[in-house]
Amino acid sequence: MSDPATEIALQLTGIEKVYNRDTPGEIRVLRGIDLTLSAGEAVALVAPSGAGKSTLLHIAGLLDQPDTGEVRIGGEAVQHLNDARRTAIRRADVGFVYQFHHLLPEFTALENVVLPQLANGTASSSARGRALSLLDSVGIKPRADHRPAALSGGEQQRVAFCRALANRPRVLLADEPTGNLDPDTSDRVFGALMDLVRQTGLAALVATHNMELAARMDRVLRLENGQLVSG
Numbered sequence: 721m722s723d724p725a726t727e728i729a730l731q732l733t734g735i736e737k738v739y740n741r742d743t744p745g746e747i748r749v750l751r752g753i754d755l756t757l758s759a760g761e762a763v764a765l766v767a768p769s770g771a772g773k774s775t776l777l778h779i780a781g782l783l784d785q786p787d788t789g790e791v792r793i794g795g796e797a798v799q800h801l802n803d804a805r806r807t808a809i810r811r812a813d814v815g816f817v818y819q820f821h822h823l824l825p826e827f828t829a830l831e832n833v834v835l836p837q838l839a840n841g842t843a844s845s846s847a848r849g850r851a852l853s854l855l856d857s858v859g860i861k862p863r864a865d866h867r868p869a870a871l872s873g874g875e876q877q878r879v880a881f882c883r884a885l886a887n888r889p890r891v892l893l894a895d896e897p898t899g900n901l902d903p904d905t906s907d908r909v910f911g912a913l914m915d916l917v918r919q920t921g922l923a924a925l926v927a928t929h930n931m932e933l934a935a936r937m938d939r940v941l942r943l944e945n946g947q948l949v950s951g
């Protein structure tokens with residue numbers, strides 16, 4: 721059996737992305753991105769606004785296609801797969817946490833966390849238990865039956881964090897997952913994330929401007945001039 725610690729969860733090779741090609745507004749956002757994320761590894765992505773962080777996360781999460789380069793998730797090259805297969809891989813293997821959480825307003829916090837598993841056809845009797853345990857790990861289990869409108873911004877963000885992890889994805893792609901949170905709550909959510917990384921082999925790519933959190937991850941990568949550099 722392969723060692724989960726050395727299993728490659730996500731691999732980007734030679735990724736390039738240009739917007740408005742061959743027009744005066746051409747922007748070469750990604751200029752040859754190489755990134756290997758192993759199972760059980762957390763990597764911080766630090767990028768100034770407009771550097772291409774969202775573009776990179778969208779390509780890594782199969783929401784967008786690069787112009788050139790290859791994306792592999794769990795060893796499978798996804799470039800030439802049809803849309804249905806790419807969607808299936810995204811749903812099964814990738815969790816997203818965005819700056820804006822997009823919770824479904826008519827459902828409770830708990831239902832918002834369980835719903836992706838229903839969509840995925842993977843909801844089991846344990847799905848509710850898994851969702852409650854995730855909500856507990858970030859301190860909002862007592863709010864499980866509240867709808868998003870009755871939750872604070874930070875509570876909604878924590879629900880979105882749990883939703884992203886409910887399916888046990890192989891890769892978590894997060895954009896400022898603790899951005900709205902006070903330092904203690906941020907610490908708790910980050911701790912819950914790192915526990916999952918260490919205990920379950922989750923691979924996490926976390927965009928953040930918080931250099932203290934970044935330093936607590938395994939590696940820090942900066943997106944500069946369309947390329948990734950260490951540190």
Ligand SMILES: Nc1ncnc2c1ncn2[C@@H]1O[C@H](COP(=O)(O)OP(=O)(O)OP(=O)(O)O)[C@@H](O)[C@H]1O
Nearest residue numbers: 739740747749767768769770771772773774775776
């Ligand atoms: N669909 C698009 N068409 C044209 N230009 C785009 C498109 N999407 C993004 N851009 C441009 O590409 C650059 C990178 O955008 P991106 O959203 O990836 O940056 P970002 O690093 O996530 O920024 P922020 O941190 O401010 O959200 C920006 O200059 C942006 O204006």
